[in-house]
Structures are given as structure tokens and as C-alpha cells.
Amino acid sequence: MDGQGQGRQKVRLLDYFRIRPPAVNPDRAIINRFEQNRSMSSSSNSLEKNDIIIIGGASAGLSAALYASRQGLKTVLITKDIGGQALLTDNIENYPAFEHIGGFELMSRLERQARVFGTEFIYEEGTSIVEDSDHQHTKGFIMKTSTNKEYSTLAIILAFGKTPRDLDVPGEQGFKGKGVSYCAVCDGPLFKHKSLAVVGIGDPLLDTALLLKGMASKVYLIQRTNTPVGAKDTIRLLQNEKNVSFIYNSVVKRINGTSKVDSITLIDTKNKSKESELVIDGVFVEMGYIAKTDFVKNLVQLNSNNEIIVDKYCATSKHGIFAAGDVTDVPYKQAVISAAQGSIAALSAYNYLQKLKGKPPIKSDWRTTIKK
Ligand SMILES: Cc1cc2nc3c(=O)[nH]c(=O)nc-3n(C[C@H](O)[C@H](O)[C@H](O)COP(=O)(O)OP(=O)(O)OC[C@H]3O[C@@H](n4cnc5c(N)ncnc54)[C@H](O)[C@@H]3O)c2cc1C
Numbered sequence: 001m002d003g004q005g006q007g008r009q010k011v012r013l014l015d016y017f018r019i020r021p022p023a024v025n026p027d028r029a030i031i032n033r034f035e036q037n038r039s040m041s042s043s044s045n046s047l048e049k050n051d052i053i054i055i056g057g058a059s060a061g062l063s064a065a066l067y068a069s070r071q072g073l074k075t076v077l078i079t080k081d082i083g084g085q086a087l088l089t090d091n092i093e094n095y096p097a098f099e100h101i102g103g104f105e106l107m108s109r110l111e112r113q114a115r116v117f118g119t120e121f122i123y124e125e126g127t128s129i130v131e132d133s134d135h136q137h138t139k140g141f142i143m144k145t146s147t148n149k150e151y152s153t154l155a156i157i158l159a160f161g162k163t164p165r166d167l168d169v170p171g172e173q174g175f176k177g178k179g180v181s182y183c184a185v186c187d188g189p190l191f192k193h194k195s196l197a198v199v200g201i202g203d204p205l206l207d208t209a210l211l212l213k214g215m216a217s218k219v220y221l222i223q224r225t226n227t228p229v230g231a232k233d234t235i236r237l238l239q240n241e242k243n244v245s246f247i248y249n250s251v252v253k254r255i256n257g258t259s260k261v262d263s264i265t266l267i268d269t270k271n272k273s274k275e276s277e278l279v280i281d282g283v284f285v286e287m288g289y290i291a292k293t294d295f296v297k298n299l300v301q302l303n304s305n306n307e308i309i310v311d312k313y314c315a316t317s318k319h320g321i322f323a324a325g326d327v328t329d330v331p332y333k334q335a336v337i338s339a340a341q342g343s344i345a346a347l348s349a350y351n352y353l354q355k356l357k358g359k360p361p362i363k364s365d366w367r368t369t370i371k372k
Contacts, residue, residue, distance in 0.1 A: 053153040058084025060325025061159035062110040063342030069117035083107035158323040162289035171255030179261025200286030314345035
């Protein structure tokens with residue numbers, strides 16, 4: 001999911017998270033202790049408004065927020081949504097302590113936990129980061145958002161994951177949320193009894209068609225090749241469906257419409273001068289996921305996949321900037337790994353701030369409670 005128009009589903013999710021009070025009722029004494037720590041930490045820091053800004057509100061960002069807030073840091077989380085990629089699945093079976101849990105439920109729990117310990121949530125898109133030159137003695141950063149707001153901070157955790165890759169054809173940007181979608185689970189129900197095209201690569205393309213065929217009146221599967229590509233079982237299943245048609249040797253040239261998508265223009269890959277128009281109500285794009293790290297590429301080192309390179313402390317090449325989750329060069333992209341990295345990044349950022357203040361770092365979260 002990306003861009004301005006993410007469909008009504010996302011708006012509904014945002015509203016839900018904005019208005020919902022924490023569902024858990026933790027011990028008031030614990031909260032008081034953290035609130036006290038937090039105000040002490042803020043007042044000892046007269047230069048900056050925030051200690052930590054986290055960008056991204058999913059497994060990595062929410063876990064980082066929980067850990068940072070628990071350390072009594074003034075923590076702000078800036079995000080486009082709550083849940084990220086995990087919202088796209090209703091069936092997570094490999095997150096420790098849960099034999100089965102839906103992505104939405106898992107993310108709601110994480111969000112609640114972070115909120116309880118004092119994280120402030122801001123629903124915006126982070127667009128740029130600049131070093132704060134006003135601060136002579138301590139380094140700091142200014143985070144800018146899509147609505148031109150600015151937030152000042154001493155440390156940053158980049159946890160903005162991966163976003164669906166664009167198809168990159170004319171019409172796509174303008175019709176995002178007006179017929180162009182990147183999430184069949186989220187937006188499929190909006191296209192009940194409508195005619196749809198699915199375009200993209202690999203098994204995710206077939207899975208999208210499989211899901212949409214139960215809702216749409218017609219699903220056209222656009223394939224560049226002259227035979228279907230992907231899991232044989234799924235292909236057989238789709239080929240036996242009356243409302244599914246494969247269109248071979250074709251690529252999308254353009255997405256057309258006025259206020260919403262009306263059709264797509266296809267090019268024949270065997271005869272490039274041959275074009276045809278397919279009348280549809282929506283296009284589902286399945287082109288995989290990419291790390292959209294353009295806005296930080298001048299600050300932190302990236303690998304050849306545009307992922308942020310981090311060390312074992314989740315520190316980037318820039319002092320004061322940490323990163324966690326799918327957006328990093330961590331080899332396995334999983335919710336539990338993102339969560340673990342988020343926690344590491346938060347503890348490392350805490351130690352970075354302690355050092356700035358001339359205070360001793362911690363080695364682990366519970367160390368202060370051990371008395372010798
Ligand atoms: C269909 C599907 C099924 C999956 N199934 C499983 C599974 O069963 N088990 C498992 O462990 N993992 C699964 N995964 C992978 C798992 O969802 C990811 O590894 C995990 O979500 C990564 O978390 P993250 O926090 O690093 O990033 P993401 O989930 O990508 O979240 C990034 C967050 O950053 C926000 N954001 C992005 N850009 C900006 C910006 N510029 N400014 C502000 N906010 C921004 C987004 O809105 C989002 O909240 C699945 C993924 C998919 C797509």
C-alpha cells in the first residue's frame with residue numbers, strides 16, 4: 001500500500017486507531033513510574049522537543065516505540081498506518097506465543113502496548129530528514145512530513161518497512177485509490193461484482209486472482225508470457241473458474257479513466273504495434289515489495305537492494321540514526337525478526353542518548369532492578 005489514496009479500508013483503520021482507547025488496563029503504579037521517568041527525561045533535555053522519533057508503525061516501529069517509551073524517553077511515532085504488511089494476512093502461525101493470530105490482532109496488541117507506556121502517535125508520512133544545525137553541542141535532526149510539519153529529535157529509528165512496487169505506467173499514480181490497488185485483502189471487497197484486471201509477477205499474482213475471483217464478476221489475469229507462470233495447482237484451479245480469463249503475451253501500457261479507472265490499454269508482446277483496450281473497473285498490481293529509502297539515501301548507507309545497512313546494534317552509518325525491520329539488510333523478512341530488531345534499535349538509541357547526556361549506558365532492560 002502506498003501513496004495518497006489507499007482506499008477506504010485504510011481510512012477506516014486509521015479512524016479506528018485514532019479514537020480507540022487502550023484496551024488493556026495495566027497497573028496504574030507502573031504507568032505512573034514510567035510517566036515520572038519520562039517527564040524527568042524530557043526536562044533534563046532542554047534543547048530538543050523529542051528524544052526519539054520512530055518512522056513506521058508496524059512490527060519494527062511499534063516494538064521500538066514500546067522499548068523506547070519504557071525507558072522513559074519522549075517517543076514520537078510517525079506512521080502512515082498501524083500494522084504495515086502484517087495487515088495483509090489473517091493467518092500468522094510463526095509469531096512466538098501465538099499458535100495462530102491475525103495480523104490485525106497482533107498489530108493492535110503491539111500498538112496498545114506502546115501507547116500504554118506513553119508513545120505519541122502521529123499519522124503522517126515522513127518525507128525528509130535534515131541535520132539540525134541549531135544545536136551546537138548535541139547532534140539532532142529535523143523530521144519533515146508530507147503536510148510540511150517539522151519535528152525535532154535527538155535520535156531517529158527508521159522502521160518504515162517495504163511498500164508495494166509500482167507498475168510504472170501512465171495513469172497509475174492518478175488512479176491510486178480510484179481503481180488501482182496493491183492489496184487484494186484490503187480492497188477486494190470494494191470491487192464486489194465488478195470487472196478486474198490483475199497484473200504483476202509470480203505466485204502472488206495468482207493468489208490475488210484466486211482471492212478476487214470470489215468477489216468480482218470477472219477477473220482478467222494479464223501475463224507477459226504465452227503460458228501461465230506459477231504454482232501448477234493454483235493455475236489449474238484458476239483455469240477451471242468460469243469468471244477468470246488469462247490474457248497471454250500482454251503488458252499494460254496505460255491505465256485509463258476520468259474520475260476512476262475505466263479501462264487499461266494492453267500491448268501485444270509478440271507484435272508491439274498491436275494495442276487493445278480492456279474495459280474494467282479496477283486493476284490490482286502485484287509487483288513485489290521495495291524499500292522506499294530515497295528520502296534517507298543521502299544520510300545512511302544502503303545496499304544494492306536499497307535496504308538500510310545496519311550493524312548488530314541496529315545502528316546505521318549515521319550517528320543518531322538507527323533502523324529496524326524489513327527496511328534493513330536483515331536477511332529474513334519476518335514479523336518476529338522486525339520486532340526483535342525494533343527492540344534492539346530502541347535500546348541502542350537509548351544508550352546513544354545516555355552517552356550524549358554523559359550518563360552511563362544500560363546493557364539490558366532489567367539491569368537497574370538487579371541489586372547486589
Ligand atoms: C501477505 C503477507 C503475509 C505475511 N505473512 C507473514 C507471516 O505469516 N509471518 C511473519 O513473520 N511474517 C509475515 N509477513 C512478513 C511481515 O509482515 C513483515 O516481515 C513485517 O510486517 C515487517 O515489519 P516492518 O515493521 O519492518 O515493516 P512493514 O510491515 O512494512 O511496516 C512499515 C510501516 O511503516 C509505515 N511507513 C512506510 N513508509 C513510511 C513513511 N515514509 N512515513 C511514515 N510511515 C511510513 C507503513 O505505513 C507501515 O506502518 C507477511 C507479509 C505479507 C505481505
